[in-house]
């Protein structure tokens with residue numbers, strides 16, 4: 293592995309005497325896309341919140357770009373960006389105003405230009421002057437993601453980045469994530485969609501029973517299981533493929 297961007301050792305966290313994280317260990321290399329999978333309540337958001345300094349662990353250590361999340365939280369905050377499981381927008385502001393606000397807070401030059409190019413990238417130009425609380429769920433999600441790209445951060449945490457998005461918007465977000473990673477951003481994402489991890493992740497970790505029970509590339513994970521059987525089946529298109537086909541025909545008309 294090249295340089296380590298995220299290092300987690302023996303991370304522990306309990307809520308009301310219930311131990312949610314029982315010693316979580318993993319490492320993510322710079323520029324990697326790392327997917328954290330786990331059932332509802334497995335502790336994915338808890339892990340992301342600890343790594344992004346929003347929550348204190350009860351035990352263990354975590355480093356982001358070499359900075360200790362507990363003792364050097366200011367440095368950690370300067371290195372990261374987070375798109376939480378639930379959108380963090382100011383509903384009173386328009387889409388463009390939300391983006392400009394973050395760009396100004398982060399001290400980015402030319403906040404208006406940054407806002408406009410992100411609005412275009414996330415297909416929000418037409419809605420740019422509307423208040424964010426009038427956006428649909430998918431539009432809020434896209435604006436939230438756009439906000440987290442301002443900077444740009446060295447490490448990006450994406451907690452269920454495509455939950456609630458339609459298939460087209462999901463593919464758009466996947467492309468953005470891949471683009472970011474190829475420009476050197478390290479990405480830790482949590483997801484319920486296994487095909488999302490399959491599509492995007494360089495490495496996958498499964499969080500279960502408070503620990504990482506498996507880590508590896510998709511190929512490595514596949515090798516752990518019995519060899520594939522060869523069967524001849526007629527492959528029907530998935531509903532997603534049908535949906536995207538119909539939409540693209542409609543757009544071409």
Ligand SMILES: Nc1ncnc2c1ncn2[C@@H]1O[C@H](COP(=O)(O)OP(=O)(O)OP(=O)(O)O)[C@@H](O)[C@H]1O
Nearest residue numbers: 307308312330331332333334335336337338339377
């Ligand atoms: N602030 C809190 N107070 C009490 N319990 C909490 C708190 N935050 C999380 N928990 C509990 O910790 C466990 C892990 O929650 P967490 O949100 O990390 O799971 P998750 O893997 O992100 O689940 P999901 O897939 O539903 O988002 C759950 O049982 C949850 O109820």
Ligand SMILES: [Mg+2]
Nearest residue numbers: 336337338377
């Ligand atoms: Mg969660």
